[in-house]
Amino acid sequence: MNHTNSDRWISGLALAGLILVMLAFPAHAWAHGPSEGGASNDDVNRLFRIVLWIAIPIFLLVEGLIVYSIIRFRRRTEDEMPEQVEGNTLLEITWTVMAFVIVTVLFLLTLRALQTDYNVVAGNEDTTPDLTVRVTGYMFNWDYEYVLGDSEETGVMTTLTMTIPAGKNVLLEITSTDVQHSFWVPDLAGKVDAIPGYINTMWLNASKPGLYTGNCAEFCGLNHYNMLIEVDVLESAAFDVWLAEQMAAASEFQPMGIDLESSMPAGDAVRGAGVFNELACNACHQPEENQPSGPSIKNMMHDALSMDEMTADAYLREAILMPCAQLAAGWDQCIMPGNYGERLDAQGLADLIEYIKTY
Numbered sequence: 001m002n003h004t005n006s007d008r009w010i011s012g013l014a015l016a017g018l019i020l021v022m023l024a025f026p027a028h029a030w031a032h033g034p035s036e037g038g039a040s041n042d043d044v045n046r047l048f049r050i051v052l053w054i055a056i057p058i059f060l061l062v063e064g065l066i067v068y069s070i071i072r073f074r075r076r077t078e079d080e081m082p083e084q085v086e087g088n089t090l091l092e093i094t095w096t097v098m099a100f101v102i103v104t105v106l107f108l109l110t111l112r113a114l115q116t117d118y119n120v121v122a123g124n125e126d127t128t129p130d131l132t133v134r135v136t137g138y139m140f141n142w143d144y145e146y147v148l149g150d151s152e153e154t155g156v157m158t159t160l161t162m163t164i165p166a167g168k169n170v171l172l173e174i175t176s177t178d179v180q181h182s183f184w185v186p187d188l189a190g191k192v193d194a195i196p197g198y199i200n201t202m203w204l205n206a207s208k209p210g211l212y213t214g215n216c217a218e219f220c221g222l223n224h225y226n227m228l229i230e231v232d233v234l235e236s237a238a239f240d241v242w243l244a245e246q247m248a249a250a251s252e253f254q255p256m257g258i259d260l261e262s263s264m265p266a267g268d269a270v271r272g273a274g275v276f277n278e279l280a281c282n283a284c285h286q287p288e289e290n291q292p293s294g295p296s297i298k299n300m301m302h303d304a305l306s307m308d309e310m311t312a313d314a315y316l317r318e319a320i321l322m323p324c325a326q327l328a329a330g331w332d333q334c335i336m337p338g339n340y341g342e343r344l345d346a347q348g349l350a351d352l353i354e355y356i357k358t359y
């Protein structure tokens, strides 16, 4: 019979295709595999390995029996019927009890891992963190505020990148100002939701310096895919230097607030481009038209020049410091963060405006 032969060819090709597809993606499959990045991850990894070692023999047993049965009991003649077996009480009780025992053991181990995860860094009784970072999610970014210990304000705030020391106990206090987000850096720790009006905590103790990346893990709007997380883990001494520099800069810093009146220094477009990235304005404003997250940066100057009652500079200044005061043409919702006045001084604002003008 010819068709069984071609059936074999088709299954063979399908299998080869599947293997090729699987070989093409291993980089993605492993990108967030178990890693050794941080202490709270160690518990998760331990749990993962235990489950893996329980699952491997079961997998081999089940697949082995399937393959054995396929070969041993295959149909040899057109009208052959296999022996009909109706139930086996002993076998059924055995596998029910075994499954129950396995699930119970995994449940208890998971419960233990959850507790060490959320209480304090594994094996450490100290409940005062070396550093606290207040993590605030908003569409579509994260702001980080640094606090020494659990209460000594530093005045340092960053966007885009969170910088922390290696080998120290860092407490994250995670919240959101708008909708629900989720903070997830797979190589450092598990996922913790960022919920408006509520603070969730997570302990980090990153073992190795390096740049760790993650993503908002809760669908939060059209630019959710681009709500990235970067954690820069520095050697403890390098972190102290970084923090001292940031604190010095923060103490000199004179935020604009909602000042729309005072005269401004001359701006510099190149520096402005840096500010635009640092404050992650580009998360919402790209050069492309018709983005759902914000007006194209290319249209800003056009919109600013078409204001009759104010100058282009005054319009851009107001649009940045008080985004809800008047919405850009075609927009009926204020989703731009309203706190840039706290993040910009007069020079930063002037630089930003100068940069927008280059489009």
Ligand SMILES: [Cu+2]
Residues within 6 Å of the ligand: 137, 138, 139, 140, 180, 181, 182, 216, 217, 218, 219, 220, 224, 227
């Ligand atoms: Cu989000």
